[in-house]
Amino acid sequence: MRRALALLLIAGLFAAVVPLHRSLFALTQTYPDEFRSYYIPSSGNMKILSLGYHSFWADLIFIWSLLYYDYYGREVRYTYLERTFEVVTDLDPRNREAYVISALFAFIGNRYDLVYRFEDKGIRQIPDDSILAFDAGTYAFFSEKNNARAVRYFSIAAERSPERPIFRKLLAQALGATGNLESAAAYWKAIYDDNRDLQTKEANYYRGTALRHLWDLKVRMDQRDLEAAVKKYVERHGHNPGALQTVVKEGLLARLPLDPAGKPYAYDAAKGAVTCVSPFDFKTAYGQW
Amino acid sequence: MSGRAGPAGLAWMQVRALAANTFREAVRSRIFYILMAFAVAMLLFSAVMSLLTIGSRAKIIIDLGLTITSFITVMTAIFVGIGLVYTEVEKKTIYNVLSKPLGRAHFILGRYLGLMAVLLVNLAAMLALLSLLLLLFGGFTWALFVAGAFIYLELAVLTAIALFFSSVTSPVVSAICTLAFYLVGHTSSAFLESLAPRLGSPAAKSAAGWLFHLLPDLNVLNVTNLIAYDIPLASGFATRALLYAAAYVALLLTAACLAFSRRDLV
Amino acid sequence: MGGPAIEIQGLEKTFTGHLSIGRIHALRGVDLSVPRGVIYGFLGPNGAGKTTTLKVLTGLLRPDRGTVRLLGAPAGKRDTRAHIGFLPETPYFYDYLTGAELLRFFGRLHGLGARTLDEKVPALLKLVGLEGRGNLPLRKYSKGMLQRAGLAQALLNDPELVILDEPMTGLDPIGRREIRDLILSLRTQGKTVFFSSHILADAEMICDEVAILVGGKVVQQGSLEKLLGSDVRFWDVALAGCPEETRGWDGAELITKSGDQMLLRVELEGELQSLLDRARGAGARVVSVAPHKASLEDLFLSHMPGGDA
Numbered sequence: 001m002r003r004a005l006a007l008l009l010i011a012g013l014f015a016a017v018v019p020l021h022r023s024l025f026a027l028t029q030t031y032p033d034e035f036r037s038y039y040i041p042s043s044g045n046m047k048i049l050s051l052g053y054h055s056f057w058a059d060l061i062f063i064w065s066l067l068y069y070d071y072y073g074r075e076v077r078y079t080y081l082e083r084t085f086e087v088v089t090d091l092d093p094r095n096r097e098a099y100v101i102s103a104l105f106a107f108i109g110n111r112y113d114l115v116y117r118f119e120d121k122g123i124r125q126i127p128d129d130s131i132l133a134f135d136a137g138t139y140a141f142f143s144e145k146n147n148a149r150a151v152r153y154f155s156i157a158a159e160r161s162p163e164r165p166i167f168r169k170l171l172a173q174a175l176g177a178t179g180n181l182e183s184a185a186a187y188w189k190a191i192y193d194d195n196r197d198l199q200t201k202e203a204n205y206y207r208g209t210a211l212r213h214l215w216d217l218k219v220r221m222d223q224r225d226l227e228a229a230v231k232k233y234v235e236r237h238g239h240n241p242g243a244l245q246t247v248v249k250e251g252l253l254a255r256l257p258l259d260p261a262g263k264p265y266a267y268d269a270a271k272g273a274v275t276c277v278s279p280f281d282f283k284t285a286y287g288q289w
Numbered sequence: 290m291s292g293r294a295g296p297a298g299l300a301w302m303q304v305r306a307l308a309a310n311t312f313r314e315a316v317r318s319r320i321f322y323i324l325m326a327f328a329v330a331m332l333l334f335s336a337v338m339s340l341l342t343i344g345s346r347a348k349i350i351i352d353l354g355l356t357i358t359s360f361i362t363v364m365t366a367i368f369v370g371i372g373l374v375y376t377e378v379e380k381k382t383i384y385n386v387l388s389k390p391l392g393r394a395h396f397i398l399g400r401y402l403g404l405m406a407v408l409l410v411n412l413a414a415m416l417a418l419l420s421l422l423l424l425l426f427g428g429f430t431w432a433l434f435v436a437g438a439f440i441y442l443e444l445a446v447l448t449a450i451a452l453f454f455s456s457v458t459s460p461v462v463s464a465i466c467t468l469a470f471y472l473v474g475h476t477s478s479a480f481l482e483s484l485a486p487r488l489g490s491p492a493a494k495s496a497a498g499w500l501f502h503l504l505p506d507l508n509v510l511n512v513t514n515l516i517a518y519d520i521p522l523a524s525g526f527a528t529r530a531l532l533y534a535a536a537y538v539a540l541l542l543t544a545a546c547l548a549f550s551r552r553d554l555v
Numbered sequence: 556m557g558g559p560a561i562e563i564q565g566l567e568k569t570f571t572g573h574l575s576i577g578r579i580h581a582l583r584g585v586d587l588s589v590p591r592g593v594i595y596g597f598l599g600p601n602g603a604g605k606t607t608t609l610k611v612l613t614g615l616l617r618p619d620r621g622t623v624r625l626l627g628a629p630a631g632k633r634d635t636r637a638h639i640g641f642l643p644e645t646p647y648f649y650d651y652l653t654g655a656e657l658l659r660f661f662g663r664l665h666g667l668g669a670r671t672l673d674e675k676v677p678a679l680l681k682l683v684g685l686e687g688r689g690n691l692p693l694r695k696y697s698k699g700m701l702q703r704a705g706l707a708q709a710l711l712n713d714p715e716l717v718i719l720d721e722p723m724t725g726l727d728p729i730g731r732r733e734i735r736d737l738i739l740s741l742r743t744q745g746k747t748v749f750f751s752s753h754i755l756a757d758a759e760m761i762c763d764e765v766a767i768l769v770g771g772k773v774v775q776q777g778s779l780e781k782l783l784g785s786d787v788r789f790w791d792v793a794l795a796g797c798p799e800e801t802r803g804w805d806g807a808e809l810i811t812k813s814g815d816q817m818l819l820r821v822e823l824e825g826e827l828q829s830l831l832d833r834a835r836g837a838g839a840r841v842v843s844v845a846p847h848k849a850s851l852e853d854l855f856l857s858h859m860p861g862g863d864a
Contacts, residue, residue, distance in 0.1 A: 047479045048476050048479040048480060051472070051475035051476060052475040052476070052478075052479075052507070052508040052511045053356045053359075053511070053513065053514075054514050055348075055352040055356075055513065055514045055517055056352050056353060056356035056513075058352075059338075059342070059348070059349050059352045059353060060338075060353075062342065063338060063341045063342055063349070066341060066342065066343060067341065092514075094518050095348075096344070097342070097343055097344030097345070100344075101343060101344075298666075299666040302663055302666055303663065303664050303666070305663075306660055306663035306664055307664075309660075310649070310652075310660050313651065313652065313656075314649060314651055317651040318651070380647050381643070381647040382647045382648060382649055384610075384613075384615060384641075384643040384647070385641075385643060385646065385647075385648070385661065385705075385708065386661075386664065387613075387614070387615055388613040388614065388615065388636060388639075388641040388643070389636060389661060389664040389665060390633045390634065390635075390636040390637035390664075390665065390666075391633065391664055392633055551617075553570075553615075553616050553617065554610065554615045554616065
């Protein structure tokens with residue numbers, strides 16, 4: 001009899017515990033986020049506490065952080081971003097995912113400084129990796145629109161993985177965007193040459209893109225040279241030259257370049273602008289390069 | 290008396306009989322199965338955890354799995370090891386054994402080898418399960434067994450430490466001391482990194498250095514961090530690690546035999 | 556290896572208590588000699604040092620002083636232990652093993668091969684009365700069964716000298732009888748049996764020689780015959796049908812009287828005969844005449860403080 005009562009009591013207490021905990025937990029959820037603090041030890045302490053099992057703890061903290069940052073309701077979640085990923089990447093320096101994810105979270109939070117800080121750390125710690133440089137380059141080129149930075153990252157990526165044409169392609173694009181037209185053209189030529197004799201779909205794509213860019217770059221280079229010459233003329237004479245030939249006659253330009261289709265460039269004397277009249281033609285381009 | 294072996298053969302037969310008996314004792318005890326069940330649960334848990342990550346699932350399974358394997362086998366080594374000599378003396382079963390024509394050193398060695406056999410079975414089972422998980426989810430590598438070999442080296446040293454304490458003191462004190470060595474073994478390198486710059490005098494620094502080299506460094510045997518990234522071990526590392534562990538084991542077993550040989554068994 | 560089965564000279568052993576507080580002088584100079592081929596009883600009260608002595612014999616303890624030789628060789632050496640069998644007090648065994656597994660394990664410690672064990676183990680189990688129970692785990696054995704298993708393992712190596720510590724404890728009368736018979740059969744095989752006990756009746760029944768250990772010293776040793784003598788110490792005479800008024804008879808001590816029955820004690824044989832004549836002459840009937848030789852218990856108690864000297 002007594003035994004049954006004791007068992008009943010235990011069951012009853014268990015039943016009481018569940019709603020109690022529910023209400024307690026619900027209360028803690030109402031605290032504003034900044035008052036809920038998490039203690040994440042520093043890297044140095046973590047290295048000791050982990051008893052040498054660095055990857056184990058790095059993985060656990062990483063998974064925790066994924067779940068933590070996944071919850072968009074949090075307002076001040078970025079408070080721990082730096083510290084968390086600093087610890088993870090210090091414990092496990094070769095974990096590429098950690099750098100990528102931390103950069104992503106930083107990007108979502110509009111913290112470009114953190115994006116590049118994490119990516120740079122990863123690039124430094126994993127010497128043979130090109131993905132992180134590529135990742136950083138894409139942030140710079142497509143999102144931040146910082147072409148100089150993009151060039152820097154893409155050249156690291158291309159250097160570390162020369163067998164992947166995509167890095168050189170992006171590098172060439174970025175170079176073109178920063179105005180390094182000659183280097184860009186050189187890269188595009190190299191890409192074209194590498195893919196000239198191959199018949200794969202990828203090779204076709206790269207050949208096509210390369211040709212387009214080479215055409216485009218030639219036009220821009222010519223435009224640049226012509227417009228620079230025109231400017232010099234204006235400096236000398238105070239007005240736009242009547243025709244492009246004039247600058248050649250003046251010795252400001254060696255000779256008059258032709259557009260990739262072989263046609264001369266159109267010149268608007270009033271504005272001093274040079275434009276290309278020929279549209280892009282594959283066959284012509286193919287013949288040229 | 291037919292069927293008797295020569296003196297060296299006899300000694301080996303006795304050690305083997307003791308080891309086999311120790312093995313039987315472990316395998317017929319409940320604690321063995323509880324620990325194994327726990328280990329299996331934790332390994333499956335690591336597979337579940339791998340679902341939560343972005344990126345390589347295999348890495349998580351390897352990292353968590355190897356660490357759990359290491360931890361559980363270490364706990365088995367310590368908590369069974371501290372009773373290896375003490376419980377025999379407590380339960381007075383040792384009177385029967387030592388009144389037979391065998392030396393006390395044989396007894397110590399036999400018990401040690403018995404527990405190492407148990408740990409081998411444990412380790413193999415867990416590595417098998419881990420391999421199965423990796424074959425299922427992709428990412429199996431033979432380096433797993435290399436990591437297992439190094440875990441076994443660490444176990445050899447820890448078992449010897451536990452056995453030594455078992456020959457001199459009670460299980461509670463043995464457990465505390467062996468766990469202390471486990472902690473020290475894993476943190477000494479990290480401590481030295483952060484401690485050395487703060488020490489004032491060069492004498493203190495060199496003393497700290499000596500201490501670091503004298504104490505068993507279990508971390509140096511820990512290759513789980515390397516295995517996940519397929520980083521090859523430095524050449525000669527394996528041989529040196531084996532010699533280091535063997536030296537420590539020999540040291541501890543000799544000390545245990547010494548402590549035990551002079552002891553009165555009241 | 557000649558010489559007596561066991562020879563102990565000047566054995567001393569002191570135990571220091573915890574943290575060196577308190578010393579226990581367990582053995583204060585034991586001298587003992589056990590000839591070959593006898594059953595030797597090692598008797599004494601609890602705490603006298605019997606188990607300590609046995610542990611020194613088997614090498615479990617190291618003596619502080621004195622020499623101990625078994626079968627001519629020093630005790631405590633491994634080779635010496637190969638020729639003896641030992642049954643410790645209240646044998647503790649690995650309860651996760653079966654009886655047969657236990658015997659096989661100890662057999663291997665003696666260096667016996669598998670085939671030898673295949674023959675010996677069932678034979679020994681049969682000898683000690685555990686036939687058919689060899690496959691039960693030891694934790695299921697009763698106390699008596701454990702005792703028998705202990706005896707079996709002591710005989711594994713066919714030892715010349717068998718040392719038993721309290722072999723009859725925990726056995727019922729049938730068990731005790733069986734062990735007694737076993738010990739006697741061991742002597743028939745030419746073995747020497749040395750056992751300690753505080754059950755004097757058993758010792759009296761089978762021992763050839765005894766030693767009495769009190770307070771860490773041997774106070775008496777020798778053959779039972781010599782110690783107890785074959786002389787009768789007194790007779791107890793029970794009479795019935797005595798005349799009411801009879802209070803006693805000269806030369807006889809009255810133990811009890813109830814109604815017409817009397818119990819008397821006489822010491823000399825001459826007085827016995829005269830008593831019997833007088834009693835019959837008075838019309839009494841002699842119910843019984845019981846001679847009492849000196850018993851071991853008497854001898855034992857005579858050495859105990861407070862016993863009759």
